Amino acid sequence: MPSGLLQCAHCDGAPVYIAGRLQAVIVCEECGMSTPPVENDPKRPNAAFAQLSAIWNSRVDHRQADNQAISMVARRALTSSDIPYFLNLLASTTTDWETNGPTFAAMAAALAQPSYEFKHVGPPDTVLSQAARYQTLLRSAKIIHIDGAPMVRFEHVPALAAEVAEEALADKEWPLFDKEEFIGKAIDSLPDHWQP
Numbered sequence: 001m002p003s004g005l006l007q008c009a010h011c012d013g014a015p016v017y018i019a020g021r022l023q024a025v026i027v028c029e030e031c032g033m034s035t036p037p038v039e040n041d042p043k044r045p046n047a048a049f050a051q052l053s054a055i056w057n058s059r060v061d062h063r064q065a066d067n068q069a070i071s072m073v074a075r076r077a078l079t080s081s082d083i084p085y086f087l088n089l090l091a092s093t094t095t096d097w098e099t100n101g102p103t104f105a106a107m108a109a110a111l112a113q114p115s116y117e118f119k120h121v122g123p124p125d126t127v128l129s130q131a132a133r134y135q136t137l138l139r140s141a142k143i144i145h146i147d148g149a150p151m152v153r154f155e156h157v158p159a160l161a162a163e164v165a166e167e168a169l170a171d172k173e174w175p176l177f178d179k180e181e182f183i184g185k186a187i188d189s190l191p192d193h194w195q196p
Contacts, residue, residue: 004084006057008033015056017049021149024048026056057084074103078110086111133187161189 005015005026013030019040027034035055038048073082073089086107093100121127140155162185 004057004081005053006085006088017052019048024052026052070100070103074107078107080111083111129184129188133184136187136190157183157186157190159183159186162186 005017007013008015008028008031011028011031011033013028015026016029017026018024022040023037024040025034025037035052038051040048070089070093073086078086090104093104122130137154137157140157142153142155144151144153159182162182
């Protein structure tokens with residue numbers, strides 16, 4: 001569940017947090033039920049979400065859990081962000097404990113495990129070259145305003161040098177199989193002090 005939001009109390013759909021420039025709401029992807037809009041405070045960017053999640057997660061009566069909902073959650077890779085949803089599912093189960101008990105025990109055991117998020121990191125040479133490419137793109141970025149909202153715009157990068165470098169792959173079908181390598185060659189071919 002994103003940021004501890006419970007499934008929709010009406011249809012069990014997934015909640016979505018939508019923040020505009022002035023107001024924010026949480027709405028169900030399935031049935032469209034939503035919280036009342038709350039004003040965004042620029043000085044406290046997380047205040048609207050905290051207020052809306054308290055409204056969204058409040059329940060007068062728990063939606064009764066059925067076997068499909070329980071088995072659907074049991075098949076997912078559970079993380080600590082699923083704890084509120086798991087507790088709601090546990091609280092809303094009123095019958096069939098003999099069948100659901102082992103499933104709940106397995107889910108609780110999965111939630112109790114420490115979660116390690118290992119992100120693949122390339123060799124140092126690759127990381128350094130990608131960092132240099134990022135810095136090149138960062139120098140070319142411009143901040144523009146569209147409808148009063150700031151946007152970051154990256155200028156076009158000429159890719160002719162990368163296309164020429166790929167002539168050895170002329171017999172292969174376009175687009176190239178290694179998009180990252182092609183884009184990397186295009187950025188590497190830019191002059192040191194490139195300004196579009």
